Amino acid sequence: MTLLNSPEYLQIPVHVRSFCYKMPFVVKQEPYLVAICVVSHIQATIICSQQHDLQIRTRSGGHDFEGLSYVAEVPFVLIDLMYLREIKVDVDNQTAWVQAGATIGELYYSISQKSKTLGFPAGLCATVGTGGHFSGGGYGFLMRKYGLAADNTIDAHIIDVQGNLLDRKGMGEDLFWAIRGGGGASFGVIVAWKINLVPVPSKVTVFQVARTLEQNATEIIQRWQLVANKLDERISVWMGMKRVNSSQHGKLTIQATFVSTFLGDVQQLIPLMRKSFPELGLVREDCTETSWIGSVVFMNAGLVGSAGNESPEVLLNRTQFRMSFKGKSDYGRKPIPLEGLRGLCHFLYDNEVRGAVQFVPYGGRMDEISESEIPFPHRSGYIFHILYSVSWQEEGDTAGS
Ligand SMILES: Cc1cc2nc3c(=O)[nH]c(=O)nc-3n(C[C@H](O)[C@H](O)[C@H](O)COP(=O)(O)OP(=O)(O)OC[C@H]3O[C@@H](n4cnc5c(N)ncnc54)[C@H](O)[C@@H]3O)c2cc1C
Ligand SMILES: *[C@@H]1O[C@H](CO)[C@@H](O)[C@H](O)[C@H]1NC(C)=O
Ligand SMILES: *[C@@H]1O[C@H](CO)[C@@H](O)[C@H](O)[C@H]1NC(C)=O
Ligand SMILES: *[C@@H]1O[C@H](CO)[C@@H](O)[C@H](O)[C@H]1NC(C)=O
Numbered sequence: 371m372t373l374l375n376s377p378e379y380l381q382i383p384v385h386v387r388s389f390c391y392k393m394p395f396v397v398k399q400e401p402y403l404v405a406i407c408v409v410s411h412i413q414a415t416i417i418c419s420q421q422h423d424l425q426i427r428t429r430s431g432g433h434d435f436e437g438l439s440y441v442a443e444v445p446f447v448l449i450d451l452m453y454l455r456e457i458k459v460d461v462d463n464q465t466a467w468v469q470a471g472a473t474i475g476e477l478y479y480s481i482s483q484k485s486k487t488l489g490f491p492a493g494l495c496a497t498v499g500t501g502g503h504f505s506g507g508g509y510g511f512l513m514r515k516y517g518l519a520a521d522n523t524i525d526a527h528i529i530d531v532q533g534n535l536l537d538r539k540g541m542g543e544d545l546f547w548a549i550r551g552g553g554g555a556s557f558g559v560i561v562a563w564k565i566n567l568v569p570v571p572s573k574v575t576v577f578q579v580a581r582t583l584e585q586n587a588t589e590i591i592q593r594w595q596l597v598a599n600k601l602d603e604r605i606s607v608w609m610g611m612k613r614v615n616s617s618q619h620g621k622l623t624i625q626a627t628f629v630s631t632f633l634g635d636v637q638q639l640i641p642l643m644r645k646s647f648p649e650l651g652l653v654r655e656d657c658t659e660t661s662w663i664g665s666v667v668f669m670n671a672g673l674v675g676s677a678g679n680e681s682p683e684v685l686l687n688r689t690q691f692r693m694s695f696k697g698k699s700d701y702g703r704k705p706i707p708l709e710g711l712r713g714l715c716h717f718l719y720d721n722e723v724r725g726a727v728q729f730v731p732y733g734g735r736m737d738e739i740s741e742s743e744i745p746f747p748h749r750s751g752y753i754f755h756i757l758y759s760v761s762w763q764e765e766g767d768t769a770g771s
């Protein structure tokens with residue numbers, strides 16, 4: 371158990387710390403106690419908090435967009451799972467047990483140490499915690515092939531309000547359904563997940579291609595909206611839009627960036643793209659062949675602004691992502707018409723904030739899973755996920771993309 375001014379508490383990622391201090395509508399309450407817990411501590415903390423009329427907030431990776439894991443308007447105890455980080459990969463059975471305080475970066479790294487042909491479909495940012503991520507869904511570049519992290523979660527250990535430690539059998543199917551997409555904190559403290567690992571080829575191809583409005587970005591975006599969710603499910607082409615300096619001196623323009631992971635080699639990828647999405651004009655030189663873990667490093671690098679060819683150990687760095695931003699999710703059922711895209715560009719040109727949007731294609735496996743299979747409902751009929759974000763620079767921030 372650790373008190374508020376301890377070094378551990380001060381390790382809360384800056385992007386979340388700075389954001390919560392800026393939320394004018396939250397009457398910020400400092401936690402009464404920060405409990406850095408092992409399993410028996412969690413049980414004791416839950417019982418103790420009830421006796422003292424204190425609420426509980428649970429934090430795994432601390433990446434909640436609203437700061438829900440560490441702010442409250444009422445007196446509370448913060449249960450921090452940073453010491454529950456054990457990961458056991460079982461290659462023969464293609465499963466793993468991962469404790470809730472482990473990051474997805476630590477999970478990916480552990481899998482890659484045991485096998486070059488197994489992976490797991492979850493998010494990009496290596497510092498996201500499995501505790502919050504899997505209990506909210508968890509999407510990433512393997513989603514079109516394998517669905518969400520929560521779709522591939524097969525057992526869990528949770529501590530309930532009475533302090534009981536329960537597995538899937540003990541908690542029952544209803545509760546196990548709920549914690550895979552319904553938000554873990556509503557139901558208890560999740561201690562660990564058991565997941566199914568998924569097969570990945572030994573060669574994976576990544577690319578990142580940018581086009582400005584002068585380079586026909588508008589036409590390419592419109593085409594992307596029609597094809598991205600229908601492409602071969604081994605390809606996931608994400609599209610981001612932001613404001614950049616134009617090549618014409620002193621002018622601004624909008625740039626669309628297409629970032630992709632393909633579960634196969636470049637020889638298979640080029641003809642597939644030429645057939646389905648020729649407007650992008652992808653050529654061999656745009657592509658890099660790597661392993662699945664190499665593709666994870668490449669995508670994470672896009673977030674932290676590094677080169678992308680680092681060794682997998684970078685995924686273990688828990689302090690690499692420090693930037694101040696605010697994001698909101700949205701889901702699209704129909705392509706955005708030209709007029710809508712113009713409105714979006716207008717927002718991106720705004721000088722006051724550094725705005726960006728990211729579009730993540732659905733389709734593939736996402737179309738096949740029923741909307742009630744787990745609480746995550748955005749399945750067939752949705753063509754993409756949208757993330758709107760604004761970012762700003764503060765002292766202590768390191769990432770700048
Ligand atoms: C930089 C960044 C990048 C992101 N990238 C992606 C991405 O690529 N794909 C994607 O799907 N999402 C992404 N997200 C969103 C992320 O998945 C969610 O914010 C997720 O909830 C974070 O989990 P956490 O454990 O890090 O956060 P926390 O802030 O620790 O927790 C989030 C929520 O879950 C609850 N919770 C946490 N741990 C437990 C537990 N053990 N038991 C019960 N409840 C718990 C918390 O109380 C809180 O309500 C990103 C977020 C950020 C900030
Ligand atoms: C893992 O697989 C082995 C056989 O390879 C089997 O004996 C064992 O019971 C399995 N373990 C679990 C936890 O399923
Ligand atoms: C943009 O598209 C037009 C035709 O639609 C084409 O002639 C032109 O070469 C394209 N420009 C770029 C930079 O690709
Ligand atoms: C864009 O241009 C502005 C003004 O000319 C300059 O200050 C800024 O550094 C440029 N940004 C980039 C990313 O080149």
Ligand SMILES: *[C@@H]1O[C@H](CO)[C@@H](O)[C@H](O)[C@H]1NC(C)=O
Pocket residue numbers: 687688689690691768
């Ligand atoms: C983690 O990343 C940050 C930011 O890039 C860097 O300053 C720090 O040295 C890294 N830590 C380790 C242990 O590599």
